[in-house]
Amino acid sequence: MREDRLIEIAPQYGLRLSSPGLLLAQRRFASTQPVTPADEIAILNNQREKRPTSPHLAIYQPQLTWIASGFNRLTGVALSGVLYGASLLYLLHPVFPAIDSAHLIQLAHDMPIWLKGGVKLLFAIPFTFHTFNGMRHLGWDMGKGLTLKATYASGYTVLAATAVSSIYLAFFV
Incomplete structure (x- = not known):
């Protein structure tokens, strides 16, 4: 042509x-026309209202790997929060004289055995899980156990070690 x-x-x-x-x-x-910034925001919000939402985690089958990863993060945050909270509470001893070692020891001594064991178990589970799963992650950082079979084996090992050590710490120590 x-x-x-x-x-x-x-x-x-x-x-x-x-x-x-x-x-x-x-x-x-298509014709275009100038739009004010407020109208731009209104158009954008209207488009977002009509946009379908993603099903996110609801469409996936729960797997040991991502459940353990999420629980590891949660236990890390919880243990850090308890540590900082207890430290700040202990620093408030001059303001609240009832918060000292002697009173805390007496409180623990006066608890019934079942309550004492339950409280210890409540602290032992996240502590032992986070510890054992941290060792698992250190192994991965060294390049060990990265196959799918080894990942699941180490995950079940972490769960078993957590159960045994938590019960031991809560009721036998």
Whole structure:
């Protein structure tokens, strides 16, 4: 097709030529108009309301790997929070004289055995899980146990070690 013929038929099909022989782009058939920033936000919010939401985790089958990973993060945050909270509480001893070692020891001594064991178990489970899962992650950092079979084996080992050591710490120490 000759160049002059292209120049003649290009406007019919909504095409522009930037220079003779150079086809640039198709003409827009949608009209545009200036929009205020407030209208832009309203349009955007309207589009977001109509957008479908992702099903996120509900469509996935629970797996040991991501449950253990999430629980490891939760136990880390919980243990850190308890440590900081207890430290701040202990620093408040001058303001609240009832918070000292002697009173805390007497409180623990006066608890019934079942309550004492339950409280110890409540602290032992996240502590032992976080410890054993941290050792598992250190192994992964060294390049050990990265196959799928080894990952699941180490995950079940962490769960078993957590159960045994938590019960031991709560009721036999």
